[in-house]
Amino acid sequence: MHKNPRIVFMGTPEFAAVNLKKLVENNYNVVGVITAADKPAGRGKKIKKSAVKLYAETQNIPVLQPKNLKSPEFNKELKALKPDIQVVVAFRMLPEVVWRLPKMGTFNLHASLLPDYRGAAPINWAIINGETKTGVTSFFIDDKIDTGEIILQKEVDIKPYDNASSLHDKLMEIGSKLIMQTIDLIASSKAKKTPQPTVNKPKKAPKLNAENTRIDWNNTANSIQNLIRGLSEYPGAWTMVHVGTDDPKKFIIYKSDFEKIAHNHPVGMIFIEKKNIKIATKDGFLLPKIVKLQGKKQMDIVSFINGLQKKSLYLANTKLLSK
Numbered sequence: 001m002h003k004n005p006r007i008v009f010m011g012t013p014e015f016a017a018v019n020l021k022k023l024v025e026n027n028y029n030v031v032g033v034i035t036a037a038d039k040p041a042g043r044g045k046k047i048k049k050s051a052v053k054l055y056a057e058t059q060n061i062p063v064l065q066p067k068n069l070k071s072p073e074f075n076k077e078l079k080a081l082k083p084d085i086q087v088v089v090a091f092r093m094l095p096e097v098v099w100r101l102p103k104m105g106t107f108n109l110h111a112s113l114l115p116d117y118r119g120a121a122p123i124n125w126a127i128i129n130g131e132t133k134t135g136v137t138s139f140f141i142d143d144k145i146d147t148g149e150i151i152l153q154k155e156v157d158i159k160p161y162d163n164a165s166s167l168h169d170k171l172m173e174i175g176s177k178l179i180m181q182t183i184d185l186i187a188s189s190k191a192k193k194t195p196q197p198t199v200n201k202p203k204k205a206p207k208l209n210a211e212n213t214r215i216d217w218n219n220t221a222n223s224i225q226n227l228i229r230g231l232s233e234y235p236g237a238w239t240m241v242h243v244g245t246d247d248p249k250k251f252i253i254y255k256s257d258f259e260k261i262a263h264n265h266p267v268g269m270i271f272i273e274k275k276n277i278k279i280a281t282k283d284g285f286l287l288p289k290i291v292k293l294q295g296k297k298q299m300d301i302v303s304f305i306n307g308l309q310k311k312s313l314y315l316a317n318t319k320l321l322s323k
Contacts, residue, residue, distance in 0.1 A: 005084035005104060005187045009052070010034040015172050016089040017051035019109065022176035023087075024059055028183065032081040034091070037065045070095050085186055087179060088141065099141045104186050106141045109179055111171045112205065113137060113153055115196045118146035119205035123171060124164050127230035129203065130222070132158050134167070136175040138182040140193065149193035151182050163232040163255075208235060215239045217268045217315065221258035221284040228256050236292070240316035243293070243308065248316035254298065255290035268315045275302050277313070 007030045009020050016035075023030055033056040041048040049057075056063050062081070066074035075097060086106035088094065099106040112122035113135040119125075126134040135155040142148040154174050158167060185191040206212070208231070215224055215237050228237040236252035243249065258281075265280040278285040292298040296307075 003187070004029045005183070006031045006082055007183065008032045008034065008078070008081055008083035008086045008102070009089075010086060010091040010094075011052045011089040012036040012050045013090050014051045015111070015168065015175075016091070017055045018172050019087075019089050019176045019179055020052055021055055023179065023183075024061075026180060028180070030059075030061055031083065032062045032064065032078075034064050034066070034078070036091075037067055069098055075101075085183060087183070089175070089179070093145055094141060096143055107138050107151060107182055107186070108141050108146070108148070109175050109182075110137045110139065110146055111168075111175065113155065114139060114146060114150060115199050116203040117205040118202065120207040122205040123168050124208060124230045125203070125205040127158060127162065127164060127167060128227050129230075130226050134158055134171070136171055136178050138178055139196075147196060149195055151185065151191050151193065152178055154178050163229040165233045213237055215253070217279070217281060219281065221260055221281040221286050224281060224286050225256055225258045228253050241293075242312075242314050242316060244311035249294040251294070252292045252298075253286075253288045253290070254292070255288075257287040257289060258284055259287065260284040270313050270315065272305060272308070272313060274305070277301055277305065279315075 007023065007028055009023065009030055009032070011017070011020065012035050020030065020033065033052060035050045035052040035056070038047050038049050040046065053063050053065070064074065064077055068074065078098065078101060083102040085104045086099065086102050088106060088108040094106065110122065111134070112126065113133070114137040117125055117134070122134070133155055135153055137153045138151045139148040140151065156170055156174060182191070213231055213235055215227060217224070217239070231237045232254045236254055238250050238252045240248040241251040261284045263280065263284070267280055267282055269280040271278040277288055279288070289301050290298065291301060291304050293304070
């Protein structure tokens with residue numbers, strides 16, 4: 001058994017940073033960190049460091065930020081760290097010259113029960129698709145994306161009240177424990193390698209974009225509700241609305257309820273009440289609860305209704321006036 005393997009950690013966002021923090025707090029021998037390059041962010045375009053880098057700097061852990069993972073300079077620096085194990089969490093695809101380097105291997109933590117939800121946004125898509133269970137998987141990296149041999153998996157329930165943010169936090173906590181268990185198994189030569197099962201049509205988790213985050217009002221109320229949950233708090237499910245005679249504006253819904261009920265109203269018809277807005281779907285009504293109109297701050301639906309000042313509200317391209 002290798003009692004204190006030299007670990008190089010690779011990751012960028014908060015999800016990864018929390019896992020790195022847990023390793024350090026539990027006295028794992030993290031000898032280096034690989035993370036994304038600093039980049040401009042926000043209106044002021046100030047240079048922003050990744051969450052992983054910010055934490056690594058507080059612990060005086062060496063940080064490498066390669067733009068090209070195949071560059072000889074980076075690989076020379078990586079070899080100088082003499083990693084026994086490389087841990088990858090929310091990072092980019094590694095070239096073979098990198099993942100083959102450590103003698104004990106390179107493993108990834110993925111926020112799904114592989115082989116389902118391979119890809120960039122597994123947490124979001126599990127909720128969007130109405131799943132009631134998901135989990136985390138540790139697996140040895142190979143030359144494809146999220147296809148390597150499984151080491152450990154842990155299942156997690158998705159509750160009806162969960163959104164992407166709350167599920168992210170659950171998986172982050174459970175994932176940190178799974179990483180430590182995985183390192184211990186690898187270091188003691190007890191890690192079992194299980195090939196991923198072959199699935200004809202595995203569920204996918206593609207990168208989120210403007211198209212797949214837009215609400216399709218022809219879907220069921222439950223499906224739209226799941227989209228909203230799966231994109232909250234970020235990036236948010238959106239649609240376009242007119243307020244009075246104004247040009248269309250982006251309207252993000254962060255939280256909603258739905259009523260499954262038969263009706264004869266056209267899909268997209270908006271009903272404004274004193275404390276509710278109801279938007280007709282083909283099988284009921286969606287009731288936004290937390291929203292943000294382009295150019296305004298996020299607010300509860302009562303505050304939004306008060307701000308309308310009795311102006312009409314309708315979905316762009318429908319001309320279905322609110323009642």
